[in-house]
Amino acid sequence: MASAELQTVLARVRQGERSALEELVTLLYPELRRRAAHYLRQERRGHTLQPTALVNEACLRLFGADELGWNDRAHFLAAMAQQMRRILVDYARARNARKRPGAQVRVDLQDVADLRKSQPIDLLAIDQALTHLALADARASRVVELRFFGGLLETETAEVLGISIATVKRDWLFAKAWLLTWLETPNRSKPA
Secondary structure, eight states, rough: OOOHHHHHHHHHHHHHHHHHHHHHHHHHHHHHHHHHHHHHHHHHOOOOOOOHHHHHHHHHHHTTTTTTOSHHHHHHHHHHHHHHHHHHHHHHHHHHHHHHHTOOOOOOOOOTGGGOOOSOOHHHHHOOOOOOHHOOOOOHHHHHHIIIIIIIOHHHHHHHOOOHHHHHHHHHHHHHHHHHHHHHHHOOOOOO
16 A cells, blocks of 8 residues: 555545545455454454444444544544444453453453464453543553554654654653553552
């Protein structure tokens, strides 16, 4: 995909041209589907949501919003990642609502060096932890969302947030340690 072509389509989207949205998704669809498949592999076995459905639902939610002014590829992918996270969390909440209370699976973060290695991931617990982390450090929470859910690289995360790569690295390390502490706390209270 040519960067110039993508920038042209993004400029048309920012100008309010709704037809450019379809072109944008077409240009980035293979990457969006790959990321959706990655998220779903981290889910419980037998998950009925498929990568294509996740991408389509995220597009519907994102394009239904009033603000469509993404600056670049990373900014758009970050917005899509946020929508995919919300969909998966909503899906998990609906699934757990059908189960008896207390039947949630505890998250086991075996390797603080990389949150993505732990299996299975309880998205409700991660979402709850990120909500609490946002109260302690909103930027670190956003870094986790972009890196973990969005699959963005450090450089892309820095670009989206307008911070240095060194700051992304510091926030990422802090957030992983904070989340590990929070998720391993039996009553899941906020760590100091």
